[in-house]
Amino acid sequence: MSTTKTRPKVGILGGGQLGRMLLQAAANYHVETFVLENDSECPAAHLCHHFTKGDIRDFDAVYNFGKGLDAITIEIENVNVEALEKLESEGVKVFPKPSVLKTIKNKILQKQYYKEHQIPTSDFKITNHYAEIAEMEDFLPGVHKLGEGGYDGRGVQIINTKSDISKGFEKPAILEKMVVIDKEIAIIIAINEKNETAIYPPVTMVFDPDLNLLDYQLSPSELVQQVLWKIEAVALAVVRNFKSPGIFAVELFIDKKGDVFVNETAPRVHNSGHHTIEAHYSSQFDMLWRVMLGYPLGNTRFILPSLMLNIIGANGYSGDVVYEGLEEVLKIENAFVHIYGKKQTKPGRKMGHITILSNEKQDLLHKANKIKHGLIVKSV
Amino acid sequence: MSTTKTRPKVGILGGGQLGRMLLQAAANYHVETFVLENDSECPAAHLCHHFTKGDIRDFDAVYNFGKGLDAITIEIENVNVEALEKLESEGVKVFPKPSVLKTIKNKILQKQYYKEHQIPTSDFKITNHYAEIAEMEDFLPGVHKLGEGGYDGRGVQIINTKSDISKGFEKPAILEKMVVIDKEIAIIIAINEKNETAIYPPVTMVFDPDLNLLDYQLSPSELVQQVLWKIEAVALAVVRNFKSPGIFAVELFIDKKGDVFVNETAPRVHNSGHHTIEAHYSSQFDMLWRVMLGYPLGNTRFILPSLMLNIIGANGYSGDVVYEGLEEVLKIENAFVHIYGKKQTKPGRKMGHITILSNEKQDLLHKANKIKHGLIVKSV
Numbered sequence: 001m002s003t004t005k006t007r008p009k010v011g012i013l014g015g016g017q018l019g020r021m022l023l024q025a026a027a028n029y030h031v032e033t034f035v036l037e038n039d040s041e042c043p044a045a046h047l048c049h050h051f052t053k054g055d056i057r058d059f060d061a062v063y064n065f066g067k068g069l070d071a072i073t074i075e076i077e078n079v080n081v082e083a084l085e086k087l088e089s090e091g092v093k094v095f096p097k098p099s100v101l102k103t104i105k106n107k108i109l110q111k112q113y114y115k116e117h118q119i120p121t122s123d124f125k126i127t128n129h130y131a132e133i134a135e136m137e138d139f140l141p142g143v144h145k146l147g148e149g150g151y152d153g154r155g156v157q158i159i160n161t162k163s164d165i166s167k168g169f170e171k172p173a174i175l176e177k178m179v180v181i182d183k184e185i186a187i188i189i190a191i192n193e194k195n196e197t198a199i200y201p202p203v204t205m206v207f208d209p210d211l212n213l214l215d216y217q218l219s220p221s222e223l224v225q226q227v228l229w230k231i232e233a234v235a236l237a238v239v240r241n242f243k244s245p246g247i248f249a250v251e252l253f254i255d256k257k258g259d260v261f262v263n264e265t266a267p268r269v270h271n272s273g274h275h276t277i278e279a280h281y282s283s284q285f286d287m288l289w290r291v292m293l294g295y296p297l298g299n300t301r302f303i304l305p306s307l308m309l310n311i312i313g314a315n316g317y318s319g320d321v322v323y324e325g326l327e328e329v330l331k332i333e334n335a336f337v338h339i340y341g342k343k344q345t346k347p348g349r350k351m352g353h354i355t356i357l358s359n360e361k362q363d364l365l366h367k368a369n370k371i372k373h374g375l376i377v378k379s380v
Numbered sequence: 381m382s383t384t385k386t387r388p389k390v391g392i393l394g395g396g397q398l399g400r401m402l403l404q405a406a407a408n409y410h411v412e413t414f415v416l417e418n419d420s421e422c423p424a425a426h427l428c429h430h431f432t433k434g435d436i437r438d439f440d441a442v443y444n445f446g447k448g449l450d451a452i453t454i455e456i457e458n459v460n461v462e463a464l465e466k467l468e469s470e471g472v473k474v475f476p477k478p479s480v481l482k483t484i485k486n487k488i489l490q491k492q493y494y495k496e497h498q499i500p501t502s503d504f505k506i507t508n509h510y511a512e513i514a515e516m517e518d519f520l521p522g523v524h525k526l527g528e529g530g531y532d533g534r535g536v537q538i539i540n541t542k543s544d545i546s547k548g549f550e551k552p553a554i555l556e557k558m559v560v561i562d563k564e565i566a567i568i569i570a571i572n573e574k575n576e577t578a579i580y581p582p583v584t585m586v587f588d589p590d591l592n593l594l595d596y597q598l599s600p601s602e603l604v605q606q607v608l609w610k611i612e613a614v615a616l617a618v619v620r621n622f623k624s625p626g627i628f629a630v631e632l633f634i635d636k637k638g639d640v641f642v643n644e645t646a647p648r649v650h651n652s653g654h655h656t657i658e659a660h661y662s663s664q665f666d667m668l669w670r671v672m673l674g675y676p677l678g679n680t681r682f683i684l685p686s687l688m689l690n691i692i693g694a695n696g697y698s699g700d701v702v703y704e705g706l707e708e709v710l711k712i713e714n715a716f717v718h719i720y721g722k723k724q725t726k727p728g729r730k731m732g733h734i735t736i737l738s739n740e741k742q743d744l745l746h747k748a749n750k751i752k753h754g755l756i757v758k759s760v
Contacts, residue, residue: 007721027401294707330678
């Protein structure tokens with residue numbers, strides 16, 4: 001029988017909604033929590049034991065924050081990796097390891113990682129100037145992605161024909177051959193320090209073609225057994241080859257033939273796992289605490305099928321937020337509302353999410369539709 | 381369609397585990413949270429937006445804390461009711477109303493309330509000196525309960541025969557005729573400002589006869605339909621007659637004949653509702669926020685049957701806490717651990733709780749037994 005030591009100290013770099021939900025889950029465990037973030041009114045600031053105002057991209061800020069902690073994790077990849085490496089060398093456990101962040105935050109290195117480990121991904125070429133695309137006609141239509149600094153849709157350009165080439169980037173980037181996508185899938189896998197893994201059922205992400213934003217997400221994905229196995233095997237290969245404990249969200253494309261391509265990986269809790277809070281026995285947030293605190297992995301099975309949709313700032317509204325129609329949404333049976341506590345809305349900003357539970361897919365879609373038309377995030 | 385106003389400010393008097401779990405649930409909503417508590421390292425202190433160190437029994441502390449809030453609630457009855465009355469008169473919403481706290485915190489007034497509203501409860505007599513019991517022989521065996529100031533087993537004496545009389549109290553108290561209990565039941569009911577009610581399924585509480593502490597609790601209770609209806613009707617009468625929005629836990633005895641007696645009522649979230657976090661669609665904590673924020677009431681149905689047991693400080697250990705065997709417990713499928721973050725343990729102190737979900741009663745009891753023997757709360 002093991003004895004759990006007195007309260008470990010764990011820090012989070014970043015204080016957005018992922019930090020907020022991590023801290024909600026942390027309050028079930030014996031742990032002292034720390035957050036580093038520039039905005040002292042961020043969604044996670046008031047839910048930790050110790051808040052530090054500071055820049056997660058700054059070496060000194062991250063190093064000074066991390067010294068003396070038992071473990072540290074991230075809610076965004078864009079952090080000072082050098083400081084994390086120094087902390088790791090001094091005995092602080094970092095989830096995921098800094099080496100993983102180095103690979104993932106640069107899309108060129110990330111693509112090379114997949115290639116090196118025989119992980120199926122779309123073909124790609126490296127470019128330094130957009131003019132180079134002119135010699136890559138067999139790669140068109142393609143997607144040009146900035147190596148570093150892209151985020152939430154920025155740093156990505158579709159190059160359909162030669163005439164689009166000037167939309168490309170003048171910095172190190174990759175040109176990916178476009179995959180004709182039948183389905184977009186995300187799968188979350190946790191891996192602990194003993195190399196044990198826990199795999200959540202894959203989810204299907206449905207995008208709004210106009211906004212290029214997630215419209216809604218269904219769990220579990222409806223997949224033939226063979227494709228499910230392929231996804232699990234591929235995602236496990238992605239995660240295992242990193243040789244790092246943590247939690248990982250692997251996003252994949254499936255084409256009409258049932259071939260699977262890894263799109264990208266997030267080495268952290270992820271938007272595609274929010275439904276696990278209510279719909280699964282152990283949520284992604286609970287699971288990461290289990291990994292970081294050295295506890296046994298949790299149960300990834302779902303209790304009920306679910307649909308998750310983000311609550312997004314409406315176009316044309318910026319400023320102090322109001323939620324129009326929230327009360328109508330709260331009347332919907334088994335719709336679980338999460339408001340992230342951001343004071344200000346702006347168009348496209350993620351302000352919250354809603355998870356709906358039901359055994360009936362039609363019921364999930366019907367309720368999601370009601371919410372999409374009933375809830376509008378405005379400013380006062 | 382309604383527009384939710386900019387973030388309401390809600391305060392909690394007391395910062396123990398009930399406050400902690402209320403604040404975990406609050407982070408799903410658009411609300412600014414405040415806690416008043418003497419111990420700045422209490423379980424809830426780090427989970428609110430604004431913590432105030434102060435005595436919840438002190439008029440000025442409570443009044444100054446509550447001024448400027450939109451609403452205020454309690455996690456313990458033993459608060460300064462006069463300050464809450466003044467706040468209420470100045471427009472702060474108080475859940476429950478101060479008038480309810482006045483009735484409930486005094487066991488004599490509470491008993492008279494039941495009698496006045498024709499709510500079945502054990503027969504009782506009021507005493508000022510224990511010697512008066514000598515003239516109440518037809519009430520023995522009985523239970524002598526201090527009017528004010530009793531808590532968690534203190535302020536209660538069993539008077540079996542005349543020879544026990546000197547165990548009684550020399551202050552205003554009640555002598556209750558002992559009920560031969562077949563089952564102890566708790567039922568939670570929420571009531572909002574529109575007088576709408578939401579009733580959770582009753583739970584059966586099983587007590588440890590040696591420690592006089594809750595051993596475990598099963599949800600839902602196994603009751604014949606007629607008794608279930610009686611319990612619901614009686615508990616609804618208790619709650620409705622208070623004429624106050626809030627959440628209420630009504631504890632009842634059932635005797636062998638199926639007669640129902642109200643034992644006592646807590647006008648707040650309660651230990652007997654902890655299982656609702658994982659086992660029900662809307663937890664008692666979520667429900668109280670819905671009441672306080674003027675949202676529609678939540679769904680009280682259970683997702684799966686459950687068993688809840690408290691994690692109690694072991695005898696012989698006082699000081700900085702360690703949880704021996706916690707990792708073994710975390711391996712048990714669908715056992716949800718809640719550690720309250722108290723730094724110090726002492727014998728009998730509530731340090732956390734565990735909820736187990738299963739469709740099989742034998743599985744619940746088997747796992748509970750494993751936990752009871754595997755998890756020991758010690759000091760370093």
